[in-house]
Amino acid sequence: MKGNLLGRKGLLTGVIIILFLFILPFIFPRFYIYMTSIILLTGLLASSCNIALGFGGIYQFHHAVFYGAGAYAAALIITKSSLSPWIAFAAGPIVSAIIGLIMGIISIRLSKLYFGMLQVSLGSLVWVIVYRWYSFTGGDDGIHGIPLPEILSSANGAYYFTLFITGLSMFVLYRILKSPFGSVLQGIRDNPLRSGIIGVNVKRHQLMTLVIASFFAGVAGTLFVVVDNTVFPDMLFWTLSMEIVIMCLLGGWFTFFGPMLGAAALVALRTFVSSFTVYWALILGILFTLVIFFLPNGILGYIEQKFKKGTEVSVDRG
């Protein structure tokens, strides 16, 4: 089985985590509520990337572009137009998906590393536009103090909104992976040649995957606007894309919840380690190297393996 913890233990863990997330605002101070919101939306960002990377075998090396594009689209519509913020929130993911489609059409004809390199170049182009166009995007200042609907302007409101949308998005992504489309996608990852021979239009499936991945990156970007009230060009810089890839690998890129775990690890690490050293990236580097050496399937991949070994006989997926 790929992608989830099975059976009662897995279900129990899930229920405990969801309950914990629900009551979190009543127990912990505001700072942790903010941090958990960031973990949730970053986890959604990494999970959407992993749909292409881990389940589609597509080298999604510049995923941050779609995150930033969604965030900027929402922020610009709120600040520059008189439309309702809710329309802006819906527009963010759609803009991301359209950019994903355009970049996908251009780059999907290349495969593997060449695809990744072309995506990085095209993505950097989008970044330059955002970074340089002062009069429209605010350049490297970004946009601050984005006004939000009243219900979202409190930390708790933003938190529950993020929790709900992240949960919903993760559910939809999970359904997609378990659908025939998802099965075929994993087939393409494993063996594109054979997939073509059994009648699959490989490139068109990959393009659809890119659109789905960028749509949910846009959802994550829009959630960032809700949580942080700001956007800035670093959101679509390639270093963030590399962090996203690291999150996927760290958590386990052949598992569904691995990237979420990786995102939690990375965000927590950045928050706590950077409070006593500016070299937090060094710690991340060492940790990442260790994981690659000792847990090549990532943290969750390792746990799943252990878990499956114990129950292999009793697991029947009928």
Add this chain to the structure above:
Amino acid sequence: MLRVESLSKSFEGFKAVNNANLHVEKGEIVAVIGPNGAGKTTLFNLITGVLKPDNGKVYFKGEDITGLPPHEIFKKRISRSFQVVNLFPRLSVFENVQIAILSREGKTWNLFSPSKKFAIEETEEILERVGLIDKRNRISALLSHGDQKVLEIAIALGGKPEFLIFDEPTAGMSPEETSRCIELIKHLSEKMGLTILFCEHDMEIVFGIANRIMVMVRGSTIIQGSCEEVRCNKAVQDAYLGGGDECSV
């Protein structure tokens, strides 16, 4: 049912297939034999659309299918297995076969219903037929080589083919696995009425199950005929069977 007319393909000047001719009637088992490098696999790649021929025509049921892409060929109900194992290594045995069925049924764009609702019975039936039903939940990369070769055939069956092409189906199998595989091929031909084209190095297998044999040497067809005709042919004996074989006709 399948007719190949003077098919040719060169790779940088090397004529891998040069004027190959072949015809297969419905319900037959036809073997292609020839020394290593004779162009058997290239011929199969040309028929199934993996490679585009330089010259010549391929007709299937009277229809010109020359140069169609592989997924179009698959829709014409022509399936193949590979010489080198060519599976979906991270997926389970069940999923390997199920994908082929989903693809045939045009369900690959279904995004929201769970896969486990589709094609269960047909997948199980195929796995039952090939004898892999007990290993349905195994990850295919972890199967033995023999089982992987059988799974190759099972994936090909997922296309509900009328015409099957096997590229050295028993290569690398143990003697027991080989005899099981031969039984399977016979079963597919006799019980399911499938037309089969295969290539093989083991002459015992070839003469044991083929109705007719096509001999290829250096990319060209030397002869196509019944087992006896091929066995007695002078050119074949010289080129391939070592010469001096006794002929009983």
